[in-house]
Amino acid sequence: MAMLEVKDLSVSYGHVRALKNVSIEADEGEIYSIIGSNGAGKTSLLRSISGLVKPTSGQVEFLGAKLPGKPHQIVKQGIVHVPEGRRTFSGLTIQDNLLVGGYLYKHDMHHDLEEQYKRFPILRERKDQFAGTLSGGEQQMLAIARGLMSHPKIMLLDEPSLGLAPIIVNQIFELIQEIRDSGITIFLVEQNARKALSICDKACVLENGIITVCGTGKELLCSDVVKKAYLGA
Numbered sequence: 001m002a003m004l005e006v007k008d009l010s011v012s013y014g015h016v017r018a019l020k021n022v023s024i025e026a027d028e029g030e031i032y033s034i035i036g037s038n039g040a041g042k043t044s045l046l047r048s049i050s051g052l053v054k055p056t057s058g059q060v061e062f063l064g065a066k067l068p069g070k071p072h073q074i075v076k077q078g079i080v081h082v083p084e085g086r087r088t089f090s091g092l093t094i095q096d097n098l099l100v101g102g103y104l105y106k107h108d109m110h111h112d113l114e115e116q117y118k119r120f121p122i123l124r125e126r127k128d129q130f131a132g133t134l135s136g137g138e139q140q141m142l143a144i145a146r147g148l149m150s151h152p153k154i155m156l157l158d159e160p161s162l163g164l165a166p167i168i169v170n171q172i173f174e175l176i177q178e179i180r181d182s183g184i185t186i187f188l189v190e191q192n193a194r195k196a197l198s199i200c201d202k203a204c205v206l207e208n209g210i211i212t213v214c215g216t217g218k219e220l221l222c223s224d225v226v227k228k229a230y231l232g233a
């Protein structure tokens with residue numbers, strides 16, 4: 001049974017159709033990359049998994065059962081969304097941002113904070129500063145750490161490398177692989193198609209809300225259509 005299965009999902013905003021009959025699935029500890037041009041529907045797909053957008057038809061199943069409708073119920077089930085643009089709370093301290101992330105998982109906050117500070121020493125150094133004072137790369141790390149505070153089984157990552165310097169982009173891609181290696185399933189939306197395809201297990205291309213190509217990361221890296229449209233070949 002798949003960890004997460006999107007079945008025949010369609011999403012519209014009034015007359016604008018964002019997704020049409022999209023079906024994808026990922027198993028435990030896999031990275032599933034979604035690539036496509038601006039406006040192709042990638043964010044809408046992630047937002048409909050995390051309950052932020054209500055599909056017009058189709059459904060999302062987690063371990064074979066239909067997901068509840070409300071975003072907080074979906075987080076409680078173990079699905080966390082790290083949105084495009086980080087969306088950290090700039091007027092809260094770094095530690096408070098992390099505590100907000102762990103809000104629905106009230107086990108041992110101290111232990112959970114310690115885990116994130118071990119993984120991201122820069123966040124420990126700056127824990128009492130406002131999140132708005134962090135660089136873009138540090139804010140991305142904070143957004144991911146905040147997501148990890150809810151002990152997710154699935155992480156939805158929307159454009160995590162957007163606007164970051166190449167050296168930081170490499171760090172973010174290494175981090176994504178570490179998170180996958182810890183057993184978390186990742187759905188990754190990325191403009192950096194070459195990198196996203198080279199670290200993923202499965203992938204699809206979205207064009208105008210429709211899946212036009214899907215396969216393993218390797219297959220898509222070798223596909224002429226993908227090379228021409230997304231890999232600059």
Ligand code: ATP
Binds near residue numbers: 041
């Ligand atoms: P980008 O890479 O630019 O973020 P995307 O692939 O993530 O694009 P979406 O943001 O999902 O694409 O948008 C898909 C389509 O739905 C686009 O035509 C977009 O203009 C439209 N859309 C997205 N959100 C809304 C909204 N809240 N209201 C109306 N139309 C929307």
